[in-house]
Amino acid sequence: MSTIAKEIEVELQTTPNLYAKELKAKFQQMHQVQLMESKMRRVKTIAFQRKDGDHTKQYTHLRSYIDELLKANPENFLGLDGCFMKGKYPGQILTAVGTDGNNCLCLVAFAIVEAECTDSWKWFLDLLGDDLDLPHDANFTFISDRQKGLIQVVESVFPRAEHRFCCRHIHENLRQTWRGDLYKGLFYMAASATSVPYFNMAMEEIKKTNLDMFLWLSEIPAAGWSRSHFSGRAKSDMLLNNLCESFNKQLVGARDKPIITCLEYIREYMTMRIATVKKMQATVRGPLTPQATKAWDEIQTEASKLTVMMVDEVTYQVKSLRSQCVVNVEDRTCTCRR
Incomplete structure (x- = not known):
């Protein structure tokens, strides 16, 4: 045969x-x-x-594979995702994904677990904290799809962390009852509001349109899904968990493979990404990455349209044609919160 x-x-x-x-x-x-x-x-x-490779035999060689990987890459980070294994043995690939200095996907850690549950997430976050030297009271920011058990685990492992919820996931749950562009637009208007007054106006509009939807949304802490309530510690106004979703798409060819073949697939993919980043770095001219340079140029263009008036040593009034706000250069804050 x-x-x-x-x-x-x-x-x-x-x-x-x-x-x-x-x-x-x-x-x-x-x-x-x-x-x-x-x-x-x-x-x-x-x-x-x-x-x-063989699904069963590769599990017997897994420890040896990890030992060899650590010898070759003693400081290597592992990546975690949130998708199902499709091979002979069921399981989940958990991932922690961030962005690099060029605003591109950067895999921080990954693990394969039996199931996506409270114990698995706690084990993963404990190890992630050790790897990143995060203290128990770290002011870290996470974004997730409100997975089962994860909200409670984040509160337990990192009680001072900010935990955001992917708005696409919230909308998917919302549209099971309230379908249509009207409800979607109302929801994202509240989610993208940058200040509390604008958030309250958006929520009031939802309340007038559909009281049940307003009450449903009110049960989800606004600090988890609306920019108006973000702490501002993380300099990101991200509302969607696109980072993990983008990485999940790259694992389609690995999820049905035996475990070591799957792990090698992920390692080789990340090795190629790192090599691509290094090639990009070699072409950079100036102190910033290409994406940061592009963002800086756009900021300069927009700033040229503003009128600035000094209030005191650290406070400035900034006016545009449509709005006015106050900037504190010492705290690096603006009342617009954008």
Whole structure:
């Protein structure tokens, strides 16, 4: 049977989603030999094991693989995601993803766990805190899809952390009851409001339109989903958990693989990303990354349209055609909160 598997392995390399019935027809055409579909399914399994490795055997080699990885990369970060494994053994890939100086995806840590539950998240966040040298009272900021058990775990492991909730996930739950662009627009108007008065106006509009929706939203702490209530510690007004979702898409080709093959897929993907970043760094002219330079140029263009008046040594009044705000250069704050 392994001889047959070797012959169809090339076929599976180009078209891995062929059904056993299609493989049977191809083999019959090649050799004028008819095989049962059940046997062809076993042949397909053997062919994939030759290509990717054995699901069961790779678990027995996992500790050795980790030891070798640490020897080669003693300071390497591991990445965690939040998606299902699709292979022979069920599980979850948890990920912690951030951004680098060029505002691009940067995988910080990852782990494979049996299930996405309170114990798994606590284990992961405890290790993440150790790796990043985060104290128990760290003023860190997290954003998530409000996964089961995660909210309570973040409060337990990092009680002073800011925990934001992905607005796309909230809207997906909201639209199960209140569908349509009207409700979506009202929700995102409240979510994107940068100050409390504008947030209150948006919520009042929701209340007038649909009281039940207003009461439903009111049960979710605004500090988790509206810019008007963000602490400002993290210099990011991100409302969507696009970082993890973007990384999840890169794992499509790894999630059905045996565990070490899966881990190697992730490692090789991140190695290529790091190499790309290094090439980009070599082309940079000036003190900032390309994305930071672009943002700085846009800020300068916008600033040229403003009128500034000094109030005292650290406070300035800034006016545009549509609004007026107060900037404190010592605290690096602005009343617009944008």
